[in-house]
Amino acid sequence: MEPLLSVHGLSVSYGRFQALHEISLAVGRGEVVAIIGANGAGKSSLLNAIMGQAGRVSGAIRFAGRDIAALPTPAIVAAGIALVPEGRRLFPSLTVEENLAIGWDLGRRGGLRVAEIYAMFPVLLARRHQRAGQLSGGEQQMAALGRALLADPRLLLCDELSLGLAPRIVDRIYALMPEIRRRGITVVLVEQDISRSLAVCDRFYCLLEGRVVLSGRPAETDRDSIMQHYFGA
Amino acid sequence: MAAAIADQAIQGVLLGGLYCMFALGLSLTVGVLRFVNIAHGDLIVLLSFLTLAVCTGLGIHPLLSLVLVVPLSCALFYALQRLLLQRVTGQNPLLVLLITFGIAIIIQNGLLQGFGADTRKLPGGALETATWQVAPGLYVGILPLLTLLTAIVMVWLLDLLLYRSRLGARIRAASDDVAAANLIGLPTPRIFAAAMAVVGATAAVAACFMGLQMNFDPASGPSRLLIAFEAVVLGGLGSLWGTLAGGIVLGVAQSIGGEFDAAWQAIAGHAAFLLIFLLRPQGFFPKY
Amino acid sequence: MLRSQSPRVVAGRAVLVAGMLMLAVAPWVFGLGTISVLTEFLTMLVLALMWNLLAGYADVVTVGQHAFVGIGAYAFYGFAALAQIRPPAAILLAGLVALALALPAMAIVFRLRAMYLAIGTWVVAELFMLVAGKLSAFGGGSGVSLPLPVLRALGARPAERFIVVYWLALVLAATAFFSTWLLLRSRVGIGLMAMRDNEEGAGAVGVDLVRARMLCFLWTAPFLGLAGAIATLQKLRISPAASFSIIDYTVFVIFNVVIGGVGSLEGPVLGTILFFVLREYLSDFGTWHLMLLGALSIAVILIEPRGLWGLIRRRLARDLVPVSHHGSRL
Structure with missing residues (x-):
């Protein structure tokens, strides 16, 4: 079955600065997928590109069977993102x-x-x-x-939910994830707080300098390996 | 003497209704679209000429012609924003200012070319001269009174539109944070154009009442703009009821200055503006 | 940095220098008609340079520049005709009066932010014009001609006066050009340009930007006043409508600078030259002339906000008149 969201060969640049370099990823129906990476890794650029609000974009973004890369944002939202x-x-x-x-x-x-x-x-x-x-x-x-x-x-994109908030508050917000899943909503979480997002996600992608450097399931991936890829060591 | 001054003050309040009408559209432009439209006064004068053409062409009363002129004006303002001004919004705001400056000069000279420099007036019929005796010796013109009441209704309607309607919430959202509005899927170019269409509706009504009460010619735009701007700043940028208050203050100041001659009328208006602005730069009812 | 200059820049600078030389020898070369047009050109150039300094560098768009031109004209009349001070001194005093009145004007309009300031300057200008029309010693609403003794003090015959006024305009324009250039190359100018280019270093340059903008506003006033005095010597009379003409001293000037190119020293020069060329062919078409300039300026803003000079600049390695050290950035 085709994934709900698939990104293929996506590049994004703002002026001379290239934020994403031909990245590809897929998100299946009902999944919670985390995008992790350090500041400036290109996480927000990815979300903005999916929403149709990034700078110059090339590559394919397919959602629920149709190409949405050229759609205006209101149409993308109406389609269910x-x-x-x-x-x-x-x-x-x-x-x-x-x-x-x-x-x-x-x-x-x-x-x-x-x-x-x-x-x-x-x-x-x-x-x-x-x-x-x-x-x-x-x-x-x-x-x-x-x-x-x-x-x-059908697809909820969350950009840095925990940024600047007290841990207690973040707990309360993350406590809603099961409820959101139960409603059949697929989630893409972008977080700098790795442990938080790895705890709730099914799979993750790790970005470094605009490229996917590691992906997998948190349970099957060694933490040290994630940290190494996160910082690009 | 006291009676004469009281009479002037009342006439001034009524005149303020007209000034409020000029200013309402500019108040929206400034408060919501966040730019100053230098062509605002010239657009109003253009609409006065359009109203004149419709009235004489169809042989109908100016107030009736609003049925036609208001939609036309909405379309004109919508297109102006969508096709021209939107292209520079989001960049340096001074570019919008300079574009509207170019539009102002084009309208002034286009009208001069098309209609000549003669002063005009809209044919108001019996409405122009009808008066109402408020107290012995104190008469109030029906037309100025109607103007003030219409202005109040316009403020009230705009307030409802902005704060009680779906479009109003969208307009305020786009005005708050364009980038966020775009990001969550609000069609901001269309929203701004719709807001500008609302400005067009107010401008058409203002053009009609101005043409009934005052002479106008292709060069009248700038003085209308200055009055509108002063009313907006005095009221507090973005406050609609404040704009009404600002218009009335200017009307009273001008009316009292007008006891001497036409030049003093204008001087009194500008001087009152500068003085009050120095004392209270944030305006009567500041929003921001 | 490379020391060698591109041939285009060398050619451009040669044109600039040739133009200056031509202006310096003009009285010996051209007839009085041309001299009169050149005088007008130099006056307009001063106005364009000043508007450009404010709009292009100090982020102050004024629509009330004609206020100080008119004040200069009226002050000159007051000193030369009423107080009977010798014209050269009266001209300088007119510049000082413009500066003095710029202080209260600034105190008012600088309370308004960016765009609102533009209309604020216009209100102030309108008020000055209306008050000028109330001064009966200055001819009230209809104005008054310069008395003959004032003119005689400049030269016995009209032809001599034309030349004298030309020299005054040339000195004023040259002073305006070079002093503004120096101002832009100073720390104040560098700070303003850093602000304009939205660079984070704007604060780091260590220039108080508010005071820098105020300095620029005050800087323009005496030049505008002097230009007003010289324009009066050409028109030979003052009146509220003509001396405070928004069309002549603000509208045309804005169009010239926008079309020529805001934010460079070449832009205003180019725009003012183009204005006089167009005027030769279009002044008979009155309203069409202004509509064309309006449309042209809108088109320029949409296509290249830095104007014609911005278009030319894309093909050059650097500015002809380098005002900043960013000159070689592109």
């Missing part, structure tokens, strides 16, 4: 509820409802009429995850 951007990127002057509504609005209009997001994150219910800019980092991350889930994605 949603992103939780690095740094949350909520719209600060909009209320929590408005931020969530935008997610619903852009997506496939099915699956989760706003009420279910509030059930997952009760703190958001209490703050739904506050401006997103006034939320704490953890609350913003919950709202950003909620916004992406409301688009009813």
Whole structure:
């Protein structure tokens, strides 16, 4: 069976800087796949390219049987891919509820409802009429995850969920992964926090300077080998 | 003397309604699209000429012609943003400014070429002269009153549109963080163009009421722009109700200055603006 | 760095030097008609250099540059005609008045950010113009002609005066060009260019950017005022509409610099030359002339924001007038 997402020979460059060099990877239906790598390895460029927001892109990106490399972002989201951007990127002057509504609005209009997001994150219910800019980092991350889930994605891309958050908060957010899987949503996790992402993923790809240098299943791969490839030693 | 000043103040408040109309579109442009449209006044004058052409061509009242002119104006502003201004948004904002500067000069001279330098007025019929006696000796023109009321309704509608509608939320989202909006799939070029179409609707209404109350000619645009800009800054950048307040302050200042002569009317408006701006640079109701 | 220069750059610099020599010997070569056009050219060049300094380097787009031209014109009239000070001194004093009035203007408009500042300068200019129209000693709303004694002080016959005014304009333009060049090569200029190019080192250059921008704003005022005084000597009268003409002293100037190329010293020169060439052929077409310039400037911004000079620059190894050490970057 064809994987849900397959990337083949993908290169991305911004001006003279080439962020990705002909990388290939595949994500199967229902999998949780982690993309790990140091700062500047090209992880965010990969996600941005899938979303149709990278610089110059060459290569193929196939999702659910169709080539999406040339599609505009709204069409990609409508096809069933949603992103939780690095740094949350909520719209600060909009209320929590408005931020969530935008997610619903852009997506496939099915699956989760706003009420279910509030059930997952009760703190958001209490703050739904506050401006997103006034939320704490953890609350913003919950709202950003909620916004992406409301688009009813088949594939959820998470960019650095744990960045800048207290471990306790990160635990609560990661505790939702089983629930997300149960709903049949495929997940690609980009993380610098290796142990966190290896703990929840089925498979991983390790990027170094824009290339895939290692891939496999966490249980079958030796930690030292991962660390060596991570730092390029 | 006191009665005369009170009368001038009332006329000024009513005039402020017209100035608020000029300024509403600019307030949206500044607050949401984050650029200053130097051609704003000239576009309003262009629409006044268009209204004049529609009125005389079809033999209908200017207010009725809005049915036709508003959609045309929306389309014009939408296309302007989508085809021209969008191409430089996201780059240095000064490029947008310079492009609108070029548009302003093209409109002024295009109108001069097409319509000549004569001053014009829209044919308002009985509405132009109708008055209402508020108190013994105090008369208020029906048209200025209608203008102020329309301006208030426009502010209220725009406020609803921006803060209570789906399009409004999208517009504010794109305005907050374009890059994030693009990343999660908002079609920002279309959203900005839609916002500009809303600006076009306000400009068409402003053009109609301006043409009914004041003379206009191809060179009237810049003074309209300056008044609109002053109202926007006085009100607080991006605040719609503030723009109404700013327009009224300018209207009152001009009206009192106008007791002397036309030049003092303009001087009083600009001087009041500069003075208040020095004392309160963030405006009456700052949003940001 | 290579010492050898590309032949194109050498040729370009030769053209530049030839142009300067031509201006220096013009009174002996050309007739009075040409001298008059050249005087106007030099005045416009000063305005273009000043707008370019602000928009191209200091990130200050002004739409109110005509304010200081008009102030210079009125101040010159005041000193020369009313106070009867000798014209050369009156011209210099006019520059000083422009500088003095630039201080309060700056205090107001610099409270506005980037784009809003543009319209702010326009409001200030409008106010100055309206006030000028209220000065009855200066002819009120309709203006007044320069009295004959003022003109006689420059030369007995009109032909002599033409030449004297030409020399004044040439000295002003040369001073504006070379001093602005030196300013851009100074630490202030380097800091501004680092800011413009969005380099992280902008702060590291150690230049206070706010003060650098203010310096540039104040820098332009006396030059604009002097240009206004010289323009008055050519037009022989002052009036609010003509002395504070936004079309002549701001609109044309912006178009010239945008078309020629913002952010270089060659751009304003090129744009102003092109303006006078176009004017020769198009001035009969009034409105079409302005519409064409407007369309041309929009097209230039869309195609190459650095203007015609930006297009030429792609084919050259370096600037003809190197203003920064980044000159050889591309």
